[in-house]
Amino acid sequence: EVQLVESGGGLVQPGGSLRLSCAASGFTFSRDWMHWVRQAPGKGLVWVSRINSDGSSTTYADSVKGRFTISRDNAQNTLYLQMNSLRAEDTAVYYCARDFLAALDPWGQGTLVTVSS
Amino acid sequence: EIVMTQSPATLSVSPGERATLSCRASQSVSTNLAWYQQKPGQAPRLLIYGASTRATGIPARFSGSGSGTEFTLTISSLQSEDFAVYYCQQYSNWPYTFGQGTKLEIK
Numbered sequence: 001e002v003q004l005v006e007s008g009g010g011l012v013q014p015g016g017s018l019r020l021s022c023a024a025s026g027f028t029f030s031r032d033w034m035h036w037v038r039q040a041p042g043k044g045l046v047w048v049s050r051i052n053s054d055g056s057s058t059t060y061a062d063s064v065k066g067r068f069t070i071s072r073d074n075a076q077n078t079l080y081l082q083m084n085s086l087r088a089e090d091t092a093v094y095y096c097a098r099d100f101l102a103a104l105d106p107w108g109q110g111t112l113v114t115v116s117s
Numbered sequence: 118e119i120v121m122t123q124s125p126a127t128l129s130v131s132p133g134e135r136a137t138l139s140c141r142a143s144q145s146v147s148t149n150l151a152w153y154q155q156k157p158g159q160a161p162r163l164l165i166y167g168a169s170t171r172a173t174g175i176p177a178r179f180s181g182s183g184s185g186t187e188f189t190l191t192i193s194s195l196q197s198e199d200f201a202v203y204y205c206q207q208y209s210n211w212p213y214t215f216g217q218g219t220k221l222e223i224k
Contacts, residue, residue: 044216045161045206045215046215047206047215060212105163105166105172106160107161110160
């Protein structure tokens with residue numbers, strides 16, 4: 001069974017940093033592109049970032065460019081999102097998702113990031 | 118950035134009836150369009166990709182159609198478990214963008 005499990009969320013002050021992890025299992029992680037998507041409380045889905053299979057190419061939404069870094073460790077089957085200079089508007093549930101023919105499937109259960117003083 | 122617009126925002130339908138959800142793109146995305154279902158407290162689930170291909174395990178009552186800028190998700194006979202929020206998403210251009218969602222509620 002394909003499974004994605006996020007961790008690393010929590011409460012952080014504005015300007016702080018946090019690193020999210022996404023542990024993958026049930027598929028050949030090193031072959032697939034991966035994505036991060038976020039959802040603010042009560043709001044819709046917003047794509048954040050993607051990384052190709054070997055980590056050599058990344059893309060970011062303008063709202064996080066220069067502050068967030070996506071990376072992966074294919075030996076550990078783990079995807080990361082390093083988030084720096086966090087703002088209140090970054091408060092959201094963060095989901096990792098596998099790229100499936102450019103759609104997103106499956107998704108992890110999400111991890112909540114709250115940016116507040 | 119391609120803007121995805123879904124309509125209506127809320128759709129009230131009785132169980133057993135048909136539901137039709139719409140999604141419009143601000144420019145052509147060809148058939149690079151997916152639909153997701155999200156229930157409260159859960160992660161989204163892929164229903165349709167390539168505008169019309171059902172994902173693995175998705176019941177046949179879900180169907181997608183359209184190309185270019187106009188897309189439709191149809192649920193032929195609503196079951197109780199289908200009441201949820203539905204999102205369309207384009208993956209034709211970066212950044213990927215989602216519609217704002219359609220909440221399908223029980224009438």
